[in-house]
Amino acid sequence: xxxxxRMLETVLDDVRGRDAGGVADYIPSLAAxxxxxxAFAVVGPxxxxxxxxxDDVEFxxxxxxxxxxxALALEELGRDAVLARVGVEPSGEPFNAISLEAGTGRPxxxxxxxxxxxxxxxxxxxxxxxxxxxxxxxLSRFAGRTLTVDEEVYRGESETGHRNRALAYLTRSHDxxxxxxPTVVETYFRQCSVLVTVRDLAVMGATLAFGGVNPVTGxxxxxxxxxxxxxxxxxxxxxxxxxxxxxxxxxxxxxxxVSGALLAIAPSQFGVATFSPRLDRHGxxxxxxxxxxxxxxxxxxxxxxxxxxxxAPGIRIDRSEGRVVVHLGGELAFSGAERMIGVLSDxxxxxxxxxxxxxxxxELARAHPAALELLRRQLEVHGGRLHFLD
Ligand code: GLU
Numbered sequence: 001x002x003x004x005x006r007m008l009e010t011v012l013d014d015v016r017g018r019d020a021g022g023v024a025d026y027i028p029s030l031a032a033x034x035x036x037x038x039a040f041a042v043v044g045p046x047x048x049x050x051x052x053x054x055d056d057v058e059f060x061x062x063x064x065x066x067x068x069x070x071a072l073a074l075e076e077l078g079r080d081a082v083l084a085r086v087g088v089e090p091s092g093e094p095f096n097a098i099s100l101e102a103g104t105g106r107p108x109x110x111x112x113x114x115x116x117x118x119x120x121x122x123x124x125x126x127x128x129x130x131x132x133x134x135x136x137x138x139l140s141r142f143a144g145r146t147l148t149v150d151e152e153v154y155r156g157e158s159e160t161g162h163r164n165r166a167l168a169y170l171t172r173s174h175d176x177x178x179x180x181x182p183t184v185v186e187t188y189f190r191q192c193s194v195l196v197t198v199r200d201l202a203v204m205g206a207t208l209a210f211g212g213v214n215p216v217t218g219x220x221x222x223x224x225x226x227x228x229x230x231x232x233x234x235x236x237x238x239x240x241x242x243x244x245x246x247x248x249x250x251x252x253x254x255x256x257x258v259s260g261a262l263l264a265i266a267p268s269q270f271g272v273a274t275f276s277p278r279l280d281r282h283g284x285x286x287x288x289x290x291x292x293x294x295x296x297x298x299x300x301x302x303x304x305x306x307x308x309x310x311x312a313p314g315i316r317i318d319r320s321e322g323r324v325v326v327h328l329g330g331e332l333a334f335s336g337a338e339r340m341i342g343v344l345s346d347x348x349x350x351x352x353x354x355x356x357x358x359x360x361x362x363e364l365a366r367a368h369p370a371a372l373e374l375l376r377r378q379l380e381v382h383g384g385r386l387h388f389l390d
Contacts, residue, residue, distance in 0.1 A: 008052040021278035021286035024258040027156030039198035039275040043206035047215035058195040060153045062257030066116040071230045072138040073122040075222040086115040090237045105174025111237040114167040121177045121184040132190035142204040144217040150193045157189035198275045205263045205271025242282040251302025262288030266301045325358045337371035341378045348382045360389045
């Protein structure tokens, strides 16, 4: 058996028997969800999707749509225009709280409902169907397949969503929301009712983990700076009023939804998604949290844990008659440049007087201009004996 499948299955088996929490019950179709459903998927850098459990069961995306709609808005309007209407501060309050900034009326962040409704209002034109179509098309590009709306869940959301309407009208009173409130709110309900599987969510997450490029389709969905902005907001605000403790314990940007979905991003490594409908008091999937806690711990995925690769670009040194060639690989950032400067000084000091030292940066997977500049300066220190190829 594939070792990744086996590992994912072992983790699922460990949490399967845990039955704490309850399913969301504010609309009949969510209350009817089978609480035993359990699924887990990961997508790595080469776009390989590995999944176990109920991985073909569809459920509604709910609040996990929020980071992706934020991404679409940032891509289309730019950071300043979006931040003029919605903040990026954790609210520390439940998702449906009235978290509006005093004075401006900006919602605290795009992961709470008020902020998500405003972000949703920034996309598309016309009635709720055509606005929602724009959003669903964008979500589909993240997922790499055409997604659809569950009309029954949508009707339930619309029939019960009075608090969301009230939040939207409050933002209207501050002139923050774009467009007609009833249209925007119905669009938001359709957005929450988009059907996905755990595999879709993992692909969507992987697209953010790999800088905006869907690793399955190869399509660039959003710019790299947009993906980074969204992942940052997920890190501070993605798990409702459990976001701070989640960041401390699991250390992965994430977003959860009331249907039991949980999506986590390991930047440059994986998109990870789980589905298990029983929720804790914050609205987060109980077993989803257990799975991610374990995965992050066992694989050292916490983003604030020391990660070696960036401090150690690959270095291979070839010596031949009168020539030393230093081949660089991997990523060259500040710490790598600092390390390389030491290596180059040692080489220059130890080399026979008329040796030429050549630094070959042509195979670097990623080089930050400021780090390259540091290396170039070091080359100047050693006069004409050091050359740089990029
Ligand atoms: N449709 C839900 C709402 O806006 C989404 C809630 C959630 O997943 O947090 O109330």
